[in-house]
Amino acid sequence: MTGLELSHLTVRRGACPVVDDVTARLSPGDCVGLVGPNGAGKTTLMRAALGLLPHKGTSSLARLPAPERARTAAWLPQTREIAWPVSVETLVALGRTPHLGPGQRPGPADRAAVDAAMARLELGGFATRCATELSGGEQARVLIARALAQEAPVLMADEPIAGLDPAHQFTTMALFARLAAEGRLVMVSLHDLGLAVRFCTRLLLMHRGRLVADGPPRAVLSEANLAEVFGLRAYLAETPDGPVFQPLEVVR
Numbered sequence: 001m002t003g004l005e006l007s008h009l010t011v012r013r014g015a016c017p018v019v020d021d022v023t024a025r026l027s028p029g030d031c032v033g034l035v036g037p038n039g040a041g042k043t044t045l046m047r048a049a050l051g052l053l054p055h056k057g058t059s060s061l062a063r064l065p066a067p068e069r070a071r072t073a074a075w076l077p078q079t080r081e082i083a084w085p086v087s088v089e090t091l092v093a094l095g096r097t098p099h100l101g102p103g104q105r106p107g108p109a110d111r112a113a114v115d116a117a118m119a120r121l122e123l124g125g126f127a128t129r130c131a132t133e134l135s136g137g138e139q140a141r142v143l144i145a146r147a148l149a150q151e152a153p154v155l156m157a158d159e160p161i162a163g164l165d166p167a168h169q170f171t172t173m174a175l176f177a178r179l180a181a182e183g184r185l186v187m188v189s190l191h192d193l194g195l196a197v198r199f200c201t202r203l204l205l206m207h208r209g210r211l212v213a214d215g216p217p218r219a220v221l222s223e224a225n226l227a228e229v230f231g232l233r234a235y236l237a238e239t240p241d242g243p244v245f246q247p248l249e250v251v252r
Ligand SMILES: Nc1ncnc2c1ncn2[C@@H]1O[C@H](COP(=O)(O)OP(=O)(O)OP(=O)(O)O)[C@@H](O)[C@H]1O
Pocket: 013, 018, 036, 037, 038, 039, 040, 041, 042, 043, 044, 045
């Protein structure tokens, strides 16, 4: 089973470390929420972990040869750019590229993976629509489907629910939690701490490039961490409907 091991991962921009000596071992089955204020280093950490940025220290993913890495990790970047006016189905099928040899055409297994990914994102009715003509939130769901079609054991997503309507934010996080429960490692950065505490099995809290807390969501979102890192006082309680989180005031 594939996890992710980061050891003393450090990324410098000029003299300044924007990811500073991060060590963590993430396992299959974990739905890891990467949280922290704007500029904390979340995107930089994920890109370095994927081997997309020069770094010091090590990442087990970054060390893989590129073709193997593409079959191991699916990456949903924050910028959702769809470059060509292709159909939704065609775009989602691009997720199968790492599984195809040179010149090889997609087969029944590829077709099944594409159909399953589209069904999971409720995109059945969009198959023949032009991807560039969809709304921003619809495009986000198409790109998530492309990542799922890749059927990689590791899924890393940078703010995948930003810009989605509340119901789709909820269903997308529920889907990520299910994918993790099925045995994948899911790592997702997000600013919605309510959805993070509800759906993530573990939170990594970043502040000024450093990993300042790592553990169960309720423990990481302690009163002290919320005040120190986010400058917030918040209501966080277990209810019969699950955990509920609501910021109450800014305390800095
Ligand atoms: N190409 C770059 N050159 C210089 N500094 C950069 C570059 N990219 C990011 N940074 C800086 O690195 C720091 C971390 O940025 P990063 O995008 O990783 O933060 P983040 O936690 O993902 O933030 P957000 O929640 O706003 O997306 C920020 O201070 C940012 O300004």
